[in-house]
Amino acid sequence: MPVDSVRTAGSAEESRVYTHEAINLILPEVRELIAANQPQEIRQSLEDWHEVDLADLLEALEKPEERLTFFRAWERDEALALFEELEDEVKAGLLEDLTHRERLWLVNAMSPDERADLFAEIEPEERPKLMALLSPKARAEIHRLLEYPPDTAGGLMTTAYVAVRQDITCEEATAIVRKAAETAETIYTVYVITDTGVLVGVISLKTLILSRAGTPVSEAMETAVISVNVREDQEDVAYRLRTYDLTAIPVVDNEGHLMGIVTVDDVLDVIREESTEDIQKFGGMEALDEPYPKIAFGRMVKKRASWLSALFIGEMLTATAMAYFETEIARAVILALFVPLIISSGGNSGSQASTLVIRAMALGEVTLRDWWRIITRELATGVALGTILGTIGFLRIIIWQAVRPIYGTHFLLVASTVFCSLIGVVTFGTFAGSLLPFILRKLGFDPASASAPFVATLVDVTGIVIYFTVASLILSGTLLK
Secondary structure (H helix, E strand, O other): OOHHHHOOOOOHHHHHHHHHHHHHHHHHHHHHHHHOOOHHHHHHHOOOOOHHHHHHHHHHOOOHHHHHHHHHOOOHHHHHHHHHOOOHHHHHHHHHHOOHHHHHHHHHHOOHHHHHHHHHHOOHHHHHHHHOOOOHHHHHHHHHHOOOOOOEHHHHOEOOOOEEEOOOEHHHHHHHHHHHOOOOOOOOEEEEEOOOOEEEEEEEHHHHHHOOOOOEHHHHOEOOOOOEEOOOEHHHHHHHHHHOOOOEEEEEOOOOEEEEEEEHHHHHHHHHHHHHHHHHHHOOOOOOOOOHHHOOHHHHHHHHHHHHHHHHHHHHHHHHHHHHOHHHHHHOHHHHHHHHHHHHHHHHHHHHHHHHHHHHHHOOOOOHHHHHHHHHHHHHHHHHHHHHHHHHHHHHHHHHHHHOOOOOOOHHHHHHHHHHHHHHHHHHHHHHHHHHHHHHHHOOOOHHHOOHHHHHHHHHHHHHHHHHHHHHHHHEOOOEO
C-alpha cells in the first residue's frame, strides 16, 4: 500500500495521528514482505517514512524474527538512525538477535549518549560481552557516562561535542570543526577550553566563519558561558536551556572541566517524562515510569492501589469526624444536607492552590524562600473566594426558602452557618494546598506528591470539623438545644 495514501501534511499532532493509522494499515503488507524475505520491497514501500515512524512500525512487529528481518532490510546509515529511535528495551532485545559482526558495528557507530542509555537498559551480566565489542575510546566514554544517575546532567550528556583551545586561530578552529562535524552532536556552538580542559568560553560557527584571518579564538569567543554541573538534576538542566533559549548546554564538573553537552532534543524527552510523572502524581498515584500501554497489569495495579489505599484510609477520618458530631446531626438533620457542599468546596480550593504553587515551583517562579509571601497571599485569596462561595450559598438558602420552605423557621441561622463555614473551609483549603508543596520540597520529596486527591482528603476531614464547630456556635440554643 502506498504510504502517501494514509499520511497527511498538517500539524505535528495531526501527522502523528495519521502515522499510527498508517502503521495499522501497512502492517499486514510489511509482514507479508518480511515472510517473503524481500528487503528491497520493504525499503521501497517505506522510502518516505521518517526513522521515528519506522521505529514505531518495528515496535508494532511483535515477533523477534520479524523485527530482525525488518531491521536488516535497511542500509547501515538508515539502520543506525532507526535503531537510535527505538525504545531502550526494544534495542536490547534486537541487539541479542544480531550477529557478532552486526553488534560490533552497531554499538561502535551509536552516539555516546544513546550507547550509554542502551548499556543502562541491558542486564548487568550482559554488559561485559557488549563492552568487549567497543573500541577503547568508546569503552572509556561508557564508563564515564554510566557513573552518573540517569536523571542528572551527567546521565543526559553526550561526549560528541566540538571543543577547541583558546590559543589557536579561528581558521584553525574551523578546520577542527570540519573534521569533527560527522560525529559531533552539534557544530553550531563550539566550546573553548584551556590546555587542562577547563571551559572558558563559547564561539558560534557563524563567528568562526566570519572572523578575519588570524583572529585568535580567545578574542572572538564569548566568556559569559551558561553551563550546568554534572550532578545537577535534569529538571534544572531543562529550566536552564529554556530560560536562556539554548540548543545545547555544556556540562562541567566541580573544577569547571568540560565533561559533555546536553542538547535540546534530550531535554524535550525530559520535559515529557517529568510532565507525565507530575500529571500522574496529581491524579493520586505513583508515576508509571513507562508508557501506559506497555506497563504490566500487575505493576499498574500496584502503583495505583498504594495511593488509593492511603487516600481511602485518610477518608476514614472523615467518617470518624462525622461520628464525633453525630449528636449535632441528630438534633439538626438539615445540617447533613450541606456536608458535600462544604467539603467539596474546601477540596476544590485546596487543589487549585496546590496546582498553582507546584507549577510555579516547576517553572522556577517560586522557591522555598518565597513560602511566607505565597502563604499570606493564598490566605487572603482563600478569604475572598470563601466569601464569594459563602454568599452564593447564603442566597441559595434564602431564595429556596422563599420558593419552597424546607429549612424551617431558623433558616437565616442555617444560611449564616453555611456562609461562615465556607469562608473557613475554603480559606483552610487554600492555605493547606499552598503550604504542602513547600513542606514536601523542604523534606526532599517531590512537591507533585501534594496531589489534588491528597489535599482534598486532608481538607475533607478539617472541613467537617470547621463546619460543625461553626454550627455549634451559631445554632446553639436554637436548632442545637
